[in-house]
Amino acid sequence: MSIGYACRTVGVPYTDLKSCTLKNANGANLYKLIDHNLSALENIIDYNIINNVKLFRIGSDLIPFGSSSVNNILWGELFAEKFLKIGEKIKESKMRVSMHPGQYTVLNSPDEGIVKRAIQDLNYHTQVLECLGVGQEHKIVLHIGGVYNDKKVASQRFITHYHYLDESVKRRLVIENDDKSYTIDNVLEIGIALNTPVIFDNLHHAINAYDKEKSDDDWIKVCKKTWQKKDGNQKIHYSQQDPLKKIGSHSHTIRIDEFIRFYEGIETEKLDIMLEVKDKNLSAVKCINATNKDKKIQTLEMEWGKYKYTVLESSPSDYLEIRKLLTNKSDYPVISFYNLIESALQKECTARNTINAALHIWGYFKNIAEDKEKNRFLKSIEDYKQEKTSVRTIKNNLWKMSIKYQQPYLLGSYYFVL
DNA sequence: TGACGTCAAGATCCG
C-alpha cells in the first residue's frame, strides 16, 4: 500500500519546474528548461526516497511543449543519461510514478486535429516514462473526454480512437471517472470493453455519480477487477472538497479524521492512493505517518520541527498543546498531533502572533547578522505593524537569511511556504 | 464569447 502526491512539492528547495511561453519556445531555451526540470525532478525523487513516499505523479510540464512540434529538440537522446539516472533511483527505491495529461487532452473528440494532438500528447507522456526505463505498472491516467450530446456515441468513439494508439501507450493507459461527464460506471463499461484498468476518484464520484447505492468500497472492489498483475497494484485517486470553494475544488490539506474514516472503510492491502490536494507532499507525509505500522515518536518530532513556526504564528496555545502532546516518548499520538496542526493552521494569524513568530526566527540570526540585515529586518517588522507591507516581505527576507547563513532547521521549515 | 483549472511567465507597479 502506497500513498503519494501529484506533480510538485511544497517547501522543498530546488524542486520547481520551469516553463516558457510559446513565443520563447526555441531550442536553446527549451534545452535549458529541460535540463533544469530534470534536475528538479531528481530532487523531488530524492525527497520522496528520504521521506518514504512511494507514489508520485510526474508533472506533464516536465518537458515544456513536449507534445508540440515547436519542441523539435531530441530531448530523449540529449538527456538520456539524466533520465536513466532518475529512473534507476525510482526503481531502486521501489517507487511508483505516473503521469496524467490534463483536461485538454481529448481522445474522443469528433475533431480529427484534436484527436491527433491527443495521440501526440499520449506519445509524449509514454516517451517520458520510457526514457526513465520504468515498467508498465507506471501508468498514464486519462479522462474519457467530451460528451457532444450523446454519451453512448462519444464512449464508442473513445474505444475506436483507443485502437489508434501505439502498443507502448496502451500498455500504460488507465482511465478515470470525471466530475462532470463520465461516471464510474460509464468508465468501467469502456475499461471492460478495452481491457484497460479503471481508476476510481472518490471526489469526482461524490459529485458525479450515476447512482449512490454502492459505497466507495463497493466501487473500488468493482474497479479492482480491471487491474491485472502486469498493471501493478490497483490505484485510486483520493481528494476532499474545499469547504469554502466551489464544488469539486480540492481542499488545501487532507483532513486526517476524514481520511482515516475513508481508509478504514476500504480494503487497502494492495491499493495505491494518489492524493490530489493543494499542500501536496505535506498531506502525503501526513497520511503515510497516520497509517504507518512503524510508530516512532521521532517521526512526529521531525514533522513538528517543520510545522512549529507556522503553528506558533497561527496559535500559540496550540503550539503549547502540541509540545505537551510530544513529551511522552513511548507514545505515538499521530491523529491528535495532526488534528492540532490542522486546527492551528485554520486560525487567523493576529499581527501580534505574526511578529512573535518572526522574532523567534530572527533569533537564529541576531548574533550573526550584519547591521544592514538587522536594519532591514527591523524595518520590515515596523512596516508590517503600520500595515505598509504584508507578512510575505518579512518571510521572504528571513528566507534569504536562512539560505545565506545555511540554517538547515529553517530551510526545512514550512513557515516560509504556508 | 467567456468560464472552467492551473501555476509559472511575463508585465506592471511601487518605493
Add this chain to the structure above:
DNA sequence: CGGATCTTGACGTCA
C-alpha cells in the same frame, strides 16, 4: 533597480 503584485498564457468543451 529589486521586489511585490497583477495579468496572461495554453489547452478543449460547454453553456
